[in-house]
Amino acid sequence: MSIFHGMNTTASALTAQRLRMDVISSNMANVDTTRAKMVDGEWQAYKRKTVTLQPQGANFSSFLNVALGTSSKDSVGNGVKVSSINEDTETPYKLVYDPTHIDANDEGYVEMPNVDPLREMVDLISATRSYEANVTVFNANKSMLSKALEIGK
Amino acid sequence: MAIEAISLFQPNQINAVQISDKTTVSEAQHNFGDFLKNAIESVNENQKTSDVLTEKLINGEDVELHNVMIASQKASITLNATLEIRNKVVEAYQEIMRMQV
Numbered sequence: 001m002s003i004f005h006g007m008n009t010t011a012s013a014l015t016a017q018r019l020r021m022d023v024i025s026s027n028m029a030n031v032d033t034t035r036a037k038m039v040d041g042e043w044q045a046y047k048r049k050t051v052t053l054q055p056q057g058a059n060f061s062s063f064l065n066v067a068l069g070t071s072s073k074d075s076v077g078n079g080v081k082v083s084s085i086n087e088d089t090e091t092p093y094k095l096v097y098d099p100t101h102i103d104a105n106d107e108g109y110v111e112m113p114n115v116d117p118l119r120e121m122v123d124l125i126s127a128t129r130s131y132e133a134n135v136t137v138f139n140a141n142k143s144m145l146s147k148a149l150e151i152g153k
Numbered sequence: 154m155a156i157e158a159i160s161l162f163q164p165n166q167i168n169a170v171q172i173s174d175k176t177t178v179s180e181a182q183h184n185f186g187d188f189l190k191n192a193i194e195s196v197n198e199n200q201k202t203s204d205v206l207t208e209k210l211i212n213g214e215d216v217e218l219h220n221v222m223i224a225s226q227k228a229s230i231t232l233n234a235t236l237e238i239r240n241k242v243v244e245a246y247q248e249i250m251r252m253q254v
Contacts, residue, residue, distance in 0.1 A: 004227055014219040068160065145230050149237050 003145065005076070010138045012056055012079030017131040019082050023049050024124050031115045034103045043103060046113040046118035047087040090115060196235050199228040 027048050030036065037048035057078030091114040129139035176184070203224040209216045 007223060011220060011223050015217055016215060018219070081157065135219075138226075140232065141227055146233065149233055152241075 004104055006141045009079040010134050013134045016082050017127050018078045020051050020127045024120050025052050027115050028120050044095055045111045048115045050086050050088055051082050052084050053080050056081045196231045199231050203228040
């Protein structure tokens with residue numbers, strides 16, 4: 001475990017939060033997109049996207065190391081990574097009555113994307129605070145290392 | 154008791170001095186020189202990484218801003234560490250040189 005292990009963990013966290021922020025931006029930008037994907041000849045509206053985060057190091061080599069006994073089961077983690085970007089298929093589309101819209105169905109309803117701006121704003125704030133917290137952790141890490149260099153001065 | 158005549162040493166009777174197991178001065182210098190060289194190489198690697206990432210950012214390539222900052226901080230830390238070690242080594246040398254002969 002090098003002296004930069006903590007810094008690399010923090011770097012992975014910052015990258016993951018940035019990706020989460022990018023997904024939130026995509027959701028907010030597409031809040032009115034009715035023609036996102038062509039499925040069976042029909043246009044489907046944009047589906048809200050979410051990210052799933054997973055601890056890094058949950059891969060084959062880490063399990064192998066634990067099994068071989070070269071690393072203990074409760075060793076320090078390796079950071080976080082975004083394992084997948086999923087589409088939210090649970091929340092239903094918002095139906096808006098507008099017969100004059102091009103994409104209105106037979107009853108005159110238009111399927112609008114299932115993006116709730118309020119929820120996205122909350123996610124945005126959460127991602128921002130998490131990013132700031134990780135930056136604070138990094139600064140504390142760096143100041144600790146700098147202090148170590150002052151031993152014996 | 155018979156007195157033996159003095160005989161000259163034959164060249165093949167002279168054995169080489171056995172090299173002891175302890176590190177000799179030149180070996181110690183060699184090890185320390187290697188260690189210092191590796192340390193400076195790693196400092197250089199960190200500096201180069203930081204430079205490459207900064208250039209990529211300026212050119213607008215796909216690199217995250219926080220990675221650039223983190224690389225520059227790592228380079229700064231390793232450089233400071235090497236400076237401190239250099240100070241200590243020089244101080245130790247000067248301390249030795251101050252010995253009155």
